[in-house]
Amino acid sequence: MIRLAVIGTNWITNQFIEAALKTGEYQLAGVYSRSLESAEQFSQPYAQPQLFTDLSELAQAPDIDAVYIASPNSFHGPQAIQMMQAGKHVIVEKPMASNFDLAKQMFEVAAEHNVLLFEAFMSAHIPNFKRLKQELSEIGKVRKALITYCQYSSRYPKYLAGENPNTFNPAFANGSIMDIGFYCLSSAVELFGEPNSVNAQAQLLNSGVDGSGSVILGYDGFEVVLQHSKTSDSYLPSEIQGEEGALMVEMISTAKKLTKFNRGDKVGLDISVKQDTNPMFYEALEFAHQFKQKKSCEKCTQRSLIVAKLLEEIRRQTGVVFPTDKKFSTK
Template sequence: MIRLAVIGTNWITDQFVEAALKSGEYQLAGVYSRSLESAEKFAEKYDNPALFDDLDALATSPLVDVVYIASPNSLHGPQAIQMMKAGKHVIVEKPMASSFALAQQMFEVAKEHNVILFEAFMSCHMPNFKRLKDALSGIGKIRKGLITYCQYSSRYQKYLAGENPNTFNPAFANGSIMDIGFYCLSSAVELFGEPLAVHAQAHLLESGVDGSGSVTMSYDGFEVVLQHSKISDSYLPSEVQGEEGALLIDMISTAKKLTKFTRGSDLGVDLSVKQETNPMYYEAQEFARQFKQKSADEKCTQRSLIVAKLLEEIRRQTGVKFPTDTICSTK
């Protein structure tokens, strides 16, 4: 069994632990929070995991093999590096780093200490996403793509009321492209690889982060447009158009439904398969596979690095700056 510890006690962590335990590959061995009271509350429904309010103690604990990190974005890199230098394998929530330089450093540390660093991007491990990838060859030459994820944030009203939630705070390396837009960007890279060029636009909030935006990714013979927003809702599916047909995917983050249309026919064919209700189940399985093989998947590593590089370029074009940018640039 993989002895798992978690950093962070929010709903995302709870969902990942549920998925990990359901896979049958893990046991929850530790819970970290800045407050022991929060750690105790989170751990109540689990089988007596060790509790930590000190990161050094967690990093050096002999009870733990792997640490799942779901802290604010700006803390992902520093916390992952600390854990890996102590010999812990790391599953870090997306986006793995606030800058490309930091992402590179994280993988260098993983290699140096012979541990696995895994970015928790769940979409590409979903069965229906894999079917989407496989089905691309059946619609002829790719000509256009639209990948969209727009969802009004539950924190936006707090922001409008004058509060400063993490979701819209540059100090935590957040904003639309770093959060909801990540699914669009990383999905495009998983499907089509690194683009020849990107052109990005965004609506910046007064806090300095993007509330919404769009990105055009240029490839040889086609383009993919990304739409992302945390200040409005969309009900459109994502779509890939080929010369012989098109593929529609509902909810790109969880790949709920996949439909294929063939040119000349208005009738779509449902290519979907049944999936686990907890979408994090499949990424938990994938990490367990890599852990047992004692080897990181190089394709996952390269995708994470490409996405980190593109996120930085998109922020440069749209004027989104984080306090950590200066720190990273001087290292």
């Protein structure tokens, strides 16, 4: 049984806890919040976990095995490093770091202290996404792909009203590509590997982060177009086109539905497989597997590093700068 603590008391933390407990591999052993009142309120539905308002106390707690970090993006790296230096295994929400240098440092600390560092990119572990990957060989040579995730942010009206929510604040290493755009980018890397070229454009908000954007990833013989937005909605599925057919995915982050078209078909075949209603269930299972094996997934590590490097390049091309870039960059 993995004795789990969480940093962050928000809806995504709740969703991960529910998924972890559902696997039967975890027990919730600790909750951290800067506010004791917030920690108490968050932990009420659970079986009396320890409450922490001091990260150092959490890091040194002897009866915590792993820590799930779902704080704002800019805190992911420093908090993960603090936990790993104290011997804790870490599951860190995506994106794992504000920039590439920090991501490399995090994996170096994990290796130095012989602990697991797991980026919580749930899509790669979801059954329909795995089925998508398997079916790529069935549609012939890939020639084009569109991976899209555009969703009007519930916090965008607050931004328009003059407030400064974390979602659109560079101080928290946020913005469209770092949030929902991450799913598009990381999915492309998971499916096709590291691209040969990257060309990015974005529509920047006055705060300095991107509200939306597009990226073209160049591969041998084909290109992948990424479309992401937090200021508008899209109702299009993602699509991968091959010479012998195409695959369509509804909601790339959770792969809700997978449809296959053979060349010439007017109607596609639903090839979806049954999935748990909580899409985080499968990443929780994967981390539990690595915990039991006492071995991290090298392929996952390489994907995380490639994505961190690409995110930094996309931001460089689009002019999105975070305060943490100066703090952690070694260039």
